[in-house]
Amino acid sequence: MIIAICGSIKFFEAMVETQKKLEELGHQVLMPTKALEESQYWSDDNKARVEAKKKFEFIGEHFDKIEKSDAILVLNVTKKEIVNYIGANTFLEMGFAYYRKKKIFTLNQLPDQGYIMDELLTFEPIVLNGHLEDIK
Numbered sequence: 001m002i003i004a005i006c007g008s009i010k011f012f013e014a015m016v017e018t019q020k021k022l023e024e025l026g027h028q029v030l031m032p033t034k035a036l037e038e039s040q041y042w043s044d045d046n047k048a049r050v051e052a053k054k055k056f057e058f059i060g061e062h063f064d065k066i067e068k069s070d071a072i073l074v075l076n077v078t079k080k081e082i083v084n085y086i087g088a089n090t091f092l093e094m095g096f097a098y099y100r101k102k103k104i105f106t107l108n109q110l111p112d113q114g115y116i117m118d119e120l121l122t123f124e125p126i127v128l129n130g131h132l133e134d135i136k
Helices: 009-024 047-058 058-068 088-099 115-120
Strands: 002-006 029-030 070-072 103-106
Touching: 002 009, 002 058, 002 088, 009 029, 029 058, 058 088, 070 088, 088 103, 088 115
Parallel strands: 002 029, 002 070, 070 103
Antiparallel strands: none
C-alpha cells in the first residue's frame, strides 16, 4: 500500500522512524518535506512563517503526495500537553484525504479537541492504537 504520513513537522524524526517500520512491513511511504531551518518555517514571526509556507509550497506538495497514496497515516502524538494532537495542517490533510476517498489511519486515539471532534469522526479514521501492522 502507498501511505502518505501526516502530522506535525515538529515530529519529523518520529516520521522517519515510522517510515522505516512501514517499509519493513512492505509499504511504500510518501513523506512530508522537512521544513528547512533557513526557510523561516520555524520563525517566531507569523508573517515570515506564512511566506515560507507559500514559497516552499509545503501544503500543495503534500496534497500531491496524498493524491498519489492509497491511504494516509496521521502521527497524532502529544504536543503542548494535548494528548494525540492533530494540528491545523494535519486536519486539513485529513479533510483532503477524506474528500479524495483515501483510507485514513491514526496512530493513536483521536484527541480531546472538541472544536474539531465532529469532523474527525466524520472522516471515519481507523485507529491503530500504535499497531502499524494493522494497516491493510
